[in-house]
Amino acid sequence: MRQDWKPEDLIEVWTLLEDDMKRVRNKSGATRLGFALLLKFFEVEARFPESAKEVPAAAVEYVAQQVKVPAGAWAEHDWQSKAIQRHRGKIRAAYGFRANTEADQHVIVVGGGNSGAQIAADLALDGHVEVTWVTQRPPRFLADDIDGRALFDVATARRRALKEDRSDTGGVASLGDIVAVPPVRAARDAGLLHAQPMFAQLTAEGVRWADGSQHGADAVIWCTGFRPALAHLAPLNLRGPRGHIPTDGTRALCEPRLHLLGYGDWTGPASATLIGVGRPTRDAARAVAQLL
Incomplete structure (x- = not known):
């Protein structure tokens, strides 16, 4: 930390x-x-x-x-x-965690982002569970010295560059997908984080890859990200071509009374993180107070 x-x-x-x-x-x-x-x-x-x-x-x-x-x-x-x-x-x-039991013999973790890597690392380091880590593409680890504050700064710089019509810096995505927190570094350096390609289907016993190989699993943990939950706003017809609602900061451009928080970079730099969500939240609170 x-x-x-x-x-x-x-x-x-x-x-x-x-x-x-x-x-x-x-x-x-x-x-x-x-x-x-x-x-x-x-x-x-x-x-x-x-x-x-x-x-x-x-x-x-x-x-x-x-x-x-x-x-x-x-x-x-x-x-x-x-x-x-x-x-x-x-x-x-x-927080909903429990200790491993003998029934937890083999776990497949799906996802090449932070959640997938961290859960796979924690399970692998535990030593009582056999872990298979599955990703759609080879995992990309960020440099060991990059933490949440650095990611926030990078995301902020990208947003500022785009707002000033300068070239896109690529933001956080240009650095990698996985923050090398201590457990991830430990598992990676110990040779415990070897990602396998995505399997083709689930079976009654576990999973099967396209080449016909199979592996049993007592549990499959899906860490495959999320999409904005915006269905409840559909009657307002606010979505843009990418499925996002166009915003100025957190405020929806076509509905100034609506503010969106924590959905990702499009509602504020690194706003889906604990550190990044603070600034846009304060700005949104001020804007709502002025509106009222």
């Missing part, structure tokens, strides 16, 4: 919401702060930190203020206790 966080990023990513506060309500001291930090870290990274130092100091200070525990208590958190194991279990359950 990156260590440099601006105040606005801390607020967007590390703020404890109502449900988060309910989960720490019956805890105190170092336990209260530790649980809160593990909870928010897991929300961002889909994993737990390997050491206290991996959690940004600014995040520790910000979360400590919210739970009213001195930031120094983080250093007292016992990483080997049975309590922390229970806490991790509760956090996994809160």
